[in-house]
Amino acid sequence: MPAPEAEPGRPAGAIALSPAAASAWGGLTGAADAKGPIWKAGAFRLDPFRSAPPMGELGEGPVIVAKARWLSERAFLLARPAPVGLLLEGGASLEDVAEDLPRFALIAVTFPKFSDGRAFSTARLLREKFAYRGELRAVGNVLSDQIPFMRRVGFDAFEVSHAPTRHALGRGALAEVTLYYQPVGAAAEPGTRPWLRGKRG
Numbered sequence: 001m002p003a004p005e006a007e008p009g010r011p012a013g014a015i016a017l018s019p020a021a022a023s024a025w026g027g028l029t030g031a032a033d034a035k036g037p038i039w040k041a042g043a044f045r046l047d048p049f050r051s052a053p054p055m056g057e058l059g060e061g062p063v064i065v066a067k068a069r070w071l072s073e074r075a076f077l078l079a080r081p082a083p084v085g086l087l088l089e090g091g092a093s094l095e096d097v098a099e100d101l102p103r104f105a106l107i108a109v110t111f112p113k114f115s116d117g118r119a120f121s122t123a124r125l126l127r128e129k130f131a132y133r134g135e136l137r138a139v140g141n142v143l144s145d146q147i148p149f150m151r152r153v154g155f156d157a158f159e160v161s162h163a164p165t166r167h168a169l170g171r172g173a174l175a176e177v178t179l180y181y182q183p184v185g186a187a188a189e190p191g192t193r194p195w196l197r198g199k200r201g
Contacts, residue, residue, distance in 0.1 A: 028062070028083060028105050028135070038137070039169050040157040047159075049085050049106065064108055067097060078103070087139075090119030098130055106135035106157070113141050120153050127154035144168040 030038055030045035038045045049062040054069060064085035070077060077084050083105035086097065090110055094101075101107070107126060109119045119138065126132040137157040138150050144165040147158060160166050168174055 034170070037159055037161065038157055039160050039166075040135070044160075044166070044170070049083075051087070062105065064106070067092060070100070071096065074100070085135075085137075088122060090116060090122050092122065094122070094125055094130060101126070101130055101132050102134075104134060106137055107132060108137040108139045108159070109155075111138060111140040111142060111146075114143060114146070120149065123150070123153040123155055144174055147174055 028048065029040060030036065030048050032043040033046045034044055036044040036046040038047045049064050050059070052058055052063040052065045052069065054066065058065075058080070060082060062083040062085065064087050065073075065077065066087045067089075070084075070086060084103070085106040085108060086101075086104045087108045088094075088110065090112065109122050109126075111119045119140075123136060123138075126136060135157050136155050137159060138147075138155045139159040141162075142150075142158050142160050142165065143162055147155075147165070147169075150158070158169075160169065
């Protein structure tokens with residue numbers, strides 16, 4: 001099946017929404033709502049996506065599917081008229097979905113616990129090696145003191161259930177990373193010292 005046409009400004013291969021569908025689903029960003037589960041673009045928002053079960057009916061509207069389901073039902077999921085997001089475990093291989101990454105309206109990466117940093121590496125690979133430009137969402141154990149580091153590696157949306165973190169986000173009280181040992185993204189300039197680099201505007 002040929003890839004659907006992308007709307008201007010959307011990643012190539014992403015499913016284009018009709019105005020009626022976008023209105024019905026609240027768009028891909030979600031309407032601002034103080035009780036919404038997703039923090040994105042400076043506000044808590046409703047989530048237009050549902051998490052799909054490992055198998056069974058998907059229903060209508062945007063869904064987030066695990067990598068195993070995408071690989072086993074790829075043709076069916078491509079034929080759905082609604083956007084599809086991909087759920088990845090931190091440290092999961094990306095090579096088997098590399099060609100499909102531009103098709104996903106969002107990619108959610110799981111942080112299973114505070115001490116597990118594999119999701120940071122996954123995010124860097126998605127942004128830097130595979131040039132993914134859609135929404136990159138942190139899910140799972142998302143805490144306030146990690147969010148600045150999550151932003152540095154490319155996350156731009158956060159599923160937040162931890163009450164103190166929600167409060168800090170609502171107050172704009174998150175710390176910024178101003179000194180770091182290893183630059184990422186555009187700050188990674190060859191030939192510069194790999195220690196104590198200041199934040200660059």
